[in-house]
Amino acid sequence: MTDIAVSLQHVSKRFIRHVDRRNSLKERIIRGRSRTSEDFWAVKDVSIEIPKGSVFGLIGHNGSGKSTLLKLMSGIYRPTEGKIHTDGRLAALIELGAGFHPDMTGLENIRLNGSILGLSRKEIDDSTQAIIDFSGLREFIDDPVKHYSSGMYVRLGFSVAVHMKPDILIVDEVLAVGDEEFQRRCEDHLYSLRRAGKTIIVVSHGMGQLEGLCDEISWLEHGQVQETGPATKVIRSYLERVNNQESVRNAEISSDRSMDAGSMRAGSGQIRTQTIALRNVENKPLDHAETGSTTRFALTLNSKESILGPNVRLAIQHEGGALVTMLNNHRLGTDLGIVDGDFTVFVDLLNTPLLPGRYRIHIDVFDHTGAKLLDNWSDALEFPVRSQRGEIGQGFVELPAQFTLSKSPTQQE
C-alpha cells in the first residue's frame, strides 16, 4: 500500500500517422509496409504522481494530450515508453453510455454496462436501485434505450459509472451533461466521492469548476507537462498564457478592426483583468454563490503603467438577459489609489441578495475620470447561485425588507 493512487513515470505515447492507412491486405501486399508514416507524440515524457484521496485536474488546449493521458491511465492505451502504476479500482468516464445496446432496456443495459466496467453480479444487483434513483429514469427503465433522448442516455451512463464504487474515477469532460438539475447532482456526487477519500482525475475546460474541485492541476501543452501544482496557481498561469496569446491576437485584430463590438476584450489595454474567481470571505474558492452569504469576486489585474484611481465596474447579468446591477468602486466610495503591475481587487457582494439561477459577470475598467475605457471583459464569469433554503423565489434579487404584524390600526406617534 502506498499513498499514490496513480503514478506515471516518463510516460510517452506515440501514434503513427499513416497518410493513408494500409488497411487492406491487397495494399499491404502490393505496396508493402506503408512508407508515408510519421510519428506523432501525443504524450511526451509525462511524470505525474497523484496522491490517494486527491482531486487532480488536467487542463490544456484541445489536442494537448489530455484525453490520451486519461486513456493511458485507464489502460485503454499502452504507453509507448515509461511506466504507469495504478492502485485501486479504476472507473473511466471517457464516454458515457458507450456500451449501451439500443435494443436492450435501460435495466438490461445497467447490468451489461456494470459488468463491462468490472462489477460483479452481486455488486450490480446491490446498486441497481441506487442507479435507477440517481438517473431519475424509473418510468422508462423498462423501455429500450433506443427510445431514450440523448440526455436520458447520458444520465443513465453517468449513473452506472459513478455507482461502481471506484477508488479512482476518471472523468473526461462529461460533466456538462443533462439538465441543470442533473448537472448539480453530478457535481454533488463528485464532491461526496471526494469527501469519501476517493481519487478523482478530471479533464475539463471549465476553469471555475476545476478550481473549486481540484487540489492539484497539471497543465499540458503539446503532450508535455507545462506546470503541475496547486489548482489556483496553475489555472492562473494557464489563463495568463491564454490571455496573453489572446491580447497578442487582439492587438493584431484591433489594428485593422478597432474595438469590434463582438470581441470579448476591448479597451485600451493599459489595464487587463487577468482572472476572476468566486470566493467566500475566507478566500476559499467557490463553485457557486449562495443566497444570503457573502460572495467575493477576486479579480487579478495587471497594469502596464502607473494608473491613478481606476474605476472598476462589475456588471451582474441574469441568465435571462436582464442587468441586475452594476457595482462601481467610485460610486461605493472606494479609491484604489495608484496601481502598477499586478494587483488584486476583491469585490464582496454582502449577504448575496441574488436569487438562485445563473448569472454572468462583465468587467469594465475605466480611468479615474470614468471616460476612458481601459479594459472590457464581457462574459468574464458565469456562476450559479443556489439557496440553502431550497426555495427559488420570484425575480432576481431579495432586497433587505421586513414584514411585521400589527393588530391595531396604524398609528402615528
Add this chain to the structure above:
Amino acid sequence: MLTDLYSRRALIWAFANRDFATRYRSSVLGWAWSLLQPLAALLVFAVVFSVVFRIVPPPLGADPSRGSYAAFLFTGLVTWNLFNSLIVLSMSQLKSNGELLRKVQFPGWAPIFGASIVQLVQVVLELIVLILMFFWQRNVGWTWILAIPILIAMALFAQGIGLMLSILNARFGDVQYIVVVVLGALYFLTPVIYPMSMVEDTASNLVIFIQANPVAWFVQAMHDVMYSLEVPEWWVVPGLLLLGLLTFILGLAVFNRNSEDIGELL
C-alpha cells in the same frame, strides 16, 4: 491465461446475455428462427441431393438394410454449422464492439466468448432435433455419448481459429471476405452432403484432400457415433480433443499477444 477467462466470467456472461436478449428481438418468431433456419436448409438440401442428385446414404447403424439421407445430412450439418458459425461470429465481434473497446478497458475476447456461448445454445437446440430425428428412425446407441467430446473438441478448434482470425480481421478488413470464400470451399471438401464412401468410388483422387481437412475428421467421427453407431478407432476422440485444445490455447495466446493495442486499431 485460462484463469483470466474464469475471473472475467461475469463479463463473458454479460455479453452472452446481451446477445441472447437481442438476437431475435425484432423478429416475430424469435428463437424459433434458430431452428427454422437449419431445418429449411436441411429440407432444401435433402430434396436436392437425394431426389435430384440421388446420393445414396450409408446404412444406418441400427438397421443396415435402411439408410436415411436426411439424418445423415443433418448430422454433418450440425457439426459443420458449429465450426462455421463460431468462426464467422468470432471474426466480426471486435469490429462490432469497436466503439466500446475504444472507450472502456476490458479484454477483447469477452464479447467473442459471449457470442460463442449463444451460438452453442443454438447448437444444442439443433442437436435435440437431430436426436429426435434418430429416435424417429429408431437408430439409438450408447455411442452417442462420444458426440459430446467430439462436439466440444470441434467448438474449441473453431474458437481457436476464430480468435486468430478476429485479430487479423481487425487489422485487415478484407480477411472476412477471404474467410467466407475459404469456408465455402472447405464445406465441399467436408463429407456433409455426400458420404465418404461415394468419393472413394467416384473421385478417389479427391480423397487425399478431404482426408487432409481437419473439419472432415470431426464430421466423420460424428457420422460414426451418431449415424453408424460405431466407435471410431481409440485414438480418434482423444486426438480430436487434443487438437481442439491446442488450437484453442494457441488462438488465445495469439489473441492476447496481439490485442493489447486493439483499442487503437478499431
